Amino acid sequence: MDKDIAKVLLTQEQIAERIRELGQELSSEYAGKNPVVVGVLKGVVIFYADMIRHITVPCQMDFMCISSYKGTSSTGTMTVSKDISADIRGRHVLILEDIFDTGNSLEYTVRHLKEKGPASLKICTLLDKPERRNPNVTVQADYVGFTVPNEFVVGYGLDYNEGYRNLPYVGVLKPEVYETK
Numbered sequence: 001m002d003k004d005i006a007k008v009l010l011t012q013e014q015i016a017e018r019i020r021e022l023g024q025e026l027s028s029e030y031a032g033k034n035p036v037v038v039g040v041l042k043g044v045v046i047f048y049a050d051m052i053r054h055i056t057v058p059c060q061m062d063f064m065c066i067s068s069y070k071g072t073s074s075t076g077t078m079t080v081s082k083d084i085s086a087d088i089r090g091r092h093v094l095i096l097e098d099i100f101d102t103g104n105s106l107e108y109t110v111r112h113l114k115e116k117g118p119a120s121l122k123i124c125t126l127l128d129k130p131e132r133r134n135p136n137v138t139v140q141a142d143y144v145g146f147t148v149p150n151e152f153v154v155g156y157g158l159d160y161n162e163g164y165r166n167l168p169y170v171g172v173l174k175p176e177v178y179e180t181k
Helices: 012-029 045-052 104-114 175-179
Strands: 005-010 036-041 060-070 073-082 092-100 120-128 143-147 170-173
Touching (some): 012 045, 012 120, 012 143, 036 045, 060 104, 073 104, 092 104, 170 175
Parallel strands (some): 036 060, 092 120, 120 143
Antiparallel strands (some): 005 170, 060 073
16 A cells, blocks of 8 residues: 555644644633534545544534435535434534545535534534635634645545545655556
8 A cells, every 4th residue: 555655745644743732722722611522434444433533522523424426526416325313403513534635525514414403513624625615615614623635535444436545645646546447
């Protein structure tokens, strides 16, 4: 797998340090609120597992699965294969996301969850890629781990056709890997 990586963008150590910092911010933000922390599968799994251990206040874990990607590009059509199971009416909700890219999926997720009547809804994303943002997207991340350039990134949960998720760092995939498939 490493041979397919053009460069390491974020090391395992950089990611771990930023997650510790975010965990402190989120713990302060949600003190006494018992939030529902919603992970958007599949890419968020590694970030979610690390982040939830750094949130030091009581919280409830939940997941949903929404996708709009095929290969390296968004199809624009959202597919929900798993919804949250928690009743979030009147609850504080924190969405954890692996990457805020075009924003289409995240905007759909926010709209979907707001229909369930939460007391508040905030977004924490590990990676923000503003150069790719759809100009019609109105949601914004409340907490950002790292802002990344407009390159195809994999690792630490992010994939290319379901591969590379288990890399312990975030790397830039060599263009020849995804351009030839």
